[in-house]
Amino acid sequence: MTETSLVEARGLTKVYPARGGSAEFRAVDGIDFALRRGEAFGFLGPNGAGKSSTMRMISATSPISGGTLRVLDLDPVTQGPQVRARLGVVPQDDCLDRELTVRENLYIYGRYFGLPRKVIRERIAALLDFAQLQDKADEQVEVLSGGMRRRLTIARSLINEPEILLLDEPTTGLDPQARHVLWDRLFRLKQDGVTLILTTHYMDEAEQLCDRLVVMDGGRIVARGAPRDLIAEHVTREVLELRFADQDTAAEKLRSSSRLAGGRLEVLPDRLMVYTADGEAALAGVHELGLTPLTALVRRSTLEDVFLTLTGRSLID
Numbered sequence: 369m370t371e372t373s374l375v376e377a378r379g380l381t382k383v384y385p386a387r388g389g390s391a392e393f394r395a396v397d398g399i400d401f402a403l404r405r406g407e408a409f410g411f412l413g414p415n416g417a418g419k420s421s422t423m424r425m426i427s428a429t430s431p432i433s434g435g436t437l438r439v440l441d442l443d444p445v446t447q448g449p450q451v452r453a454r455l456g457v458v459p460q461d462d463c464l465d466r467e468l469t470v471r472e473n474l475y476i477y478g479r480y481f482g483l484p485r486k487v488i489r490e491r492i493a494a495l496l497d498f499a500q501l502q503d504k505a506d507e508q509v510e511v512l513s514g515g516m517r518r519r520l521t522i523a524r525s526l527i528n529e530p531e532i533l534l535l536d537e538p539t540t541g542l543d544p545q546a547r548h549v550l551w552d553r554l555f556r557l558k559q560d561g562v563t564l565i566l567t568t569h570y571m572d573e574a575e576q577l578c579d580r581l582v583v584m585d586g587g588r589i590v591a592r593g594a595p596r597d598l599i600a601e602h603v604t605r606e607v608l609e610l611r612f613a614d615q616d617t618a619a620e621k622l623r624s625s626s627r628l629a630g631g632r633l634e635v636l637p638d639r640l641m642v643y644t645a646d647g648e649a650a651l652a653g654v655h656e657l658g659l660t661p662l663t664a665l666v667r668r669s670t671l672e673d674v675f676l677t678l679t680g681r682s683l684i685d
């Protein structure tokens with residue numbers, strides 16, 4: 369393990385054994401990555417890409433099937449308890465005790481880590497402040513909003529002052545405002561020096577939060593880098609998104625046309641995308657062909673476009 373990498377994987381593999389009538393399944397297929405202290409590192413990919421399986425191996429809750437994995441210079445298979453003591457884990461499902469209060473949920477977690485009562489009380493005060501839940505401390509979890517529950521889950525995962533925080537799809541199911549509040553809290557953690565590892569299938573989340581990320585598909589890494597570099601490397605600066613009443617005919621005309629300002633055409637089930645340096649010029653070309661889109665939008669390229677370009681599929685399929 370290099371001096372600066374906090375988590376290092378080489379050829380990391382997860383194979384789930386055959387069960388019932390189904391054959392064995394290779395969910396993670398020989399991936400390499402190395403994490404630096406203090407960064408936010410993302411696993412981006414569609415459902416089933418192998419993101420959660422990778423997170424479970426890092427958090428020492430699921431054994432690796434092949435390759436090597438070091439976490440905080442420890443072996444998560446043989447040194448699971450030592451690894452888990454130094455990590456915080458925010459799973460996809462909150463698994464909070466809904467009948468207990470916010471404070472009690474935090475307290476129980478502190479006891480689980482064997483922390484002295486006085487230390488737990490001090491940390492709870494700081495964590496309630498961090499999660500902006502001081503007013504709710506003595507309310508039952510049952511009455512909290514989805515965003516508050518998420519913040520409580522994150523606060524709970526910090527009770528052991530972890531060096532690395534793993535977050536599995538931290539904002540799935542939250543409304544836009546609650547997502548922004550959560551992002552703000554995660555930025556603050558990063559400022560405090562906590563290394564973040566997160567999975568997401570939201571490109572905006574990956575762009576907002578991640579210093580570096582890997583794009584996964586079918587258990588493999590299909591691209592890696594800083595969000596801005598990935599966009600610059602794999603797609604043009606702009607995209608023209610078009611919707612037509614008769615998409616097939618429009619796609620055929622556009623495919624054989626040279627009027628797309630050098631653009632490359634991608635056909636999705638519900639829309640056409642033209643990747644080009646100049647979206648407005650491409651749109652003018654569309655009109656010159658006598659085509660009238662129902663909607664036309666010129667926007668800058670995103671990680672979603674990187675994924676589409678690499679795999680021919682949309683992340684949110």
Ligand SMILES: Nc1ncnc2c1ncn2[C@@H]1O[C@H](COP(=O)(O)OP(=O)(O)OP(=O)(O)O)[C@@H](O)[C@H]1O
Nearest residue numbers: 384393395413414415416417418419420421422569
């Ligand atoms: N315990 C298991 N036994 C068998 N197959 C599994 C198991 N856990 C996950 N899988 C399969 O492995 C593949 C990858 O799953 P994983 O949960 O790692 O993907 P993911 O990228 O996190 O997707 P999601 O966003 O849906 O969580 C999926 O096809 C899934 O059905």
